[in-house]
Amino acid sequence: MSENTEPTAGTRRERTATQGAVLGAFGGAGVVEGELMGEALKTEHRPPVIPQNRQSFRKWFADKGWRHIVAWLAIIFALFPLLYILSASLNPIGTLTGSNQLFSSISTTNYERLFNDPAVPYGAWYINTLIIATVTSVATVFLCALGAYAFSRMRFRGRRFGLATLLVLQMFPQLLAITAIFLLMIQISDVFPAIGLGTHAGLIMIYLGGALGVNIFLMYGFFNTIPPALDEAAKIDGAGHARVFFTIMLPLVTPILIVVGLLTFIGTIGEFAIASVILTDPNQQTVAIGLFQLVSGFQSQNWGIFSAGAILAALPVMVIFLFSQKYIAGGLVSGSVK
Amino acid sequence: MATADQGTVNEGSAKQSTTAAPANRWGDDPLFKPKKRLTSGGLLALLVKVILLGIIDAVAILAVYILVGKGDWIAAGVLVIVVALVNFVYLRPGLLPGKYLTPGLFFLAIFQIFVIVYTAFIAFTNAGDAHNSTKEDAIAQIISTSQDRVPDSPSYTVQVLKQGDQFGLLVAEPGGDLSFGTNEQPLEEVNGPPDGWDELNLNQIIRFQDEVLAVNVPISDDINDGTLRTSDGQNAFVFTSSLEYDESADTFTDAETGVVYVDDGEGNFRAENGETLTPGWRVFIGLDNFASVFTNEQIRDPLLRVTIWTFVFAALSTLVCFAFGLFLAIVLNHPTLRGKKVYRILVILPYAFPAYLTGLVWAGMLNQEFGYINEVLLNGASIPWLADPWLARFSVIFVNMWLGYGYMFLVCTGALQSLPDDIVEAGKVDGASAWRIFRSIKMPLLFVAVAPLLIATFAYNFNNFGVIYMLTRGNPRFTDTTLDIGATDIMITMVYKVAFGGGGGRDLGLASALSILIFIIVTVVAIVSFRQTKALEDIN
Secondary structure, X not given: OHHHHOOOOOOHHHHHHHHHHHHHHHHHOOOHHHHHHHHHHOOOOOOOOOOOOHHHHHHHHHHHHHHXXXXXXXXXXXXXXXXXXXXXXXXXXXXXXXXXXXXXXXXXXXXXXXXXXXXXXHHHHHHHHHHHHHHXXXXXXXXXXXXXXXXXXXXXXXXXXXXXXXXXXXXOOHHHHHHHHHHHHHHHHHHOHXXXXXXXXXXXXXXXXXXXXXXXXXXXXXXXXXXXXXXXXXXXXXXXXXXXXXXXXXXXXXXXXXXXXXXXXXXXXXXXHHHHHHOOOHHHOXXXXXHXXXXXXXXXXXXXXXXXXXXXXXXXXXXXXXXXXXXXXXHHHHHHHO | OHHXXXXXXXXXXXXXXXXXXXXXXXXXXXXXXXXXXXXXHHHHHHHHHHHHHHXXXXXXHHHHHHHHHHOOHHHHHHHHHHHHHHHHHHHOOOXXXXXXXXXXXXXXXXXXXXXXXXXXXXXXEOOEOOEOOOHHHHHHHHHHHOEEEOOOOOOEEEEEEEEOXXXXXXXXXXXXXXXXXXXXXXOEEEOXXXXXXXEOOHHHHHHOHHHHHHOOXXXXXXXXXXXXXXXXXXXXXXXXXXXXXXXXXXXXXEOOXXXXXXXXXXXXXXXXOOOEOOOOOOOEOOOHHHHHHHHOXXXXXXXXXXXXXXXXXXXXXXXXXXXXXXXXXXXXXXXXXXXXXXXXXXXXXXXXXXXXXXXXHHHHHOXXXXXXXXXXXXXXXXXXXXXXXXXXXXXXXXXXXXXXXXXXXXXXXXXXXXXXXXXXXXXXXXXXXXXXXXXXXXXXXXXXXXXXXXXXXXXXXXXXXXXXXXXXXXXXXXXXXXXXXXXXXXXXXXXXXHHHOOOOXXXXXXXXXXXXXXXXXXXXXXXXXXXXXXXXXXXX
């Protein structure tokens, strides 16, 4: 188990081990999250090292004590911006200067303004973001799984070429083609306004195009670790390819589906550049664009309401992330190495 | 779309059962018993497939109809070919990989591959705010924006009508006849208000003030005749353009000054004194965008600095994140350190914090006058963290470190823990000190493990739009260029700002040319990366 709870990364040889571990952990039961957090927060069952005298204190310090000091310094460095923004979100004064007295007063004024101020349609932004991110991640997972299945389990002409193309394509961020995407969407608007500029559907289609290269490759690697004997057996029993895909493969590759889904979800929530070009109506926009605009003009005046919005936007992402960080880290590793 | 593919995939299996597919392994299997698959599920799947394909085809036919109506034959032709291919893939037995790959390939081909080609295409045009449409649109727009009220022209009594978000004018002509028109449709005689259009009352006229002011109804089909406009929603006047368009000569003549504007072949009507009319229209300008990148010193010099900074930023960010992450990983990688796991969770919290918010939060904290860092931590200092070019560059890297070291920490922790024990043991047996073991055994092994990740991180930071744009938006601006480019801009933010930024006019053509340059640089990085990881040879 201790093997499992450590984020594993690294060599080619190990990647399969990581994936195996991920598979095992997820296949086990639905208690992974509790297990992870429990394991992480559990204090270790070792006799506490209590310095008996100066000599052994010095020894303890040279061995471990300084590590605690470094760790606490790192934690202060890591946490203070987060605590600062939390404090600012609770501060009723709501300006930059007013936010500098950490936790001096606590109220929910800023949070209430978020949902009551008609100039700040935060609720709409939040829902838009959730819709776009959910649809994008579900569709990405499904389309990538289809592609990875074909690449992993079928042999056809152009297969190697296809894989190599995907590998090369994923090096080029979609953002580079932002001007072309913009003009293309204008042209699509002329024919089908429903999926053109300013629509969620249009934005989701763009995201799908950008996500497929990387993620098909990530999934392909994982599909390859599932022994072909399993689906061969099902085929011998008379299952067609679709049945093998839906009832044998998909359950076996659930971990990578979750990793790709979560990564896409988090990535889509944070995407700013393309969304800001495509979504022009304030009520259609996402949290990222809305919060950016809140502080791009009147940073100081809107600081409190921005902080509240940032906390609400960050919380779900951080919770998802921390509960699944080792799987995500594992997925990142296998993705970027491959 | 996704459900469509699901249905068709289901069906693929039923088809498969009746015909051996040459292109895949299913049909070759001698133990494969097709008969078992001929169930009602197959019929249902067939039904779903036919319905979904039918919907796709119907939508496609509609789209082709609209495209042909617009005269866009190329797009219509491409669409017909694509839809025909989709039908072929899903209706023909076999072609199993095609059935699985088509849905993904569809989006990939349009929004990843096609847009790259299209970017290259735009790089050879003058597309941008000043040249965003066709010549006909430009002519109409020039006429409509250069209009003045005809002196002593009569006033017409009008009503403003509204349908959806469209506005029109119902005009009572002096003779008593009624006529109606909108911005797109010139005045036509009518007997009464047309169906479906509602009259605006006074309240609504005030509410929709901007829209009412924008109503601009052509009097006849000839745009030189002028248009009707109303400023109060009740009385309208005839406005005509001081610029007259001569269709046969393809020139504009200013009625007052007599200046003639001629099509200059570069997407503008230009007078002899060099003055141009706005807007222009989109034309091919060949290599001009690339030429100006390399010769126009307003662009060339800042671009050079931006390019160098992009490399420095990507390299330093990667290095700093890695160094700090590795350091923490080593510190916390002690077998009996108490609270190690709590430390680890807390230390990676910045990595879990959404990246786009990180920049915004730090921008507030680093604010020169009111920010927490200056006001509280530095006791009221006034350090221009984001306003001085070098301090801003430092701040960007610092904030990116806060954001990114968590990932390196995770990766290095994993790599350290997976180092084989026996080699370390062998070192100990040979009498090596702890430092020696670390330097000569652990570090080399660790580097082998994380080198590909460092390259990937470099590539990621090379186009790390979020941190830069959210923290500084590329500012502080360079003083020696009119373009909106600044000291912390990396190439990708520069492209974004040139294409969609505020001041300086949006120039999509130039932005595309810059994109193409980045593509070339990324390609070089990619080649290095593939050499390093040998990933391409690995494909099997």
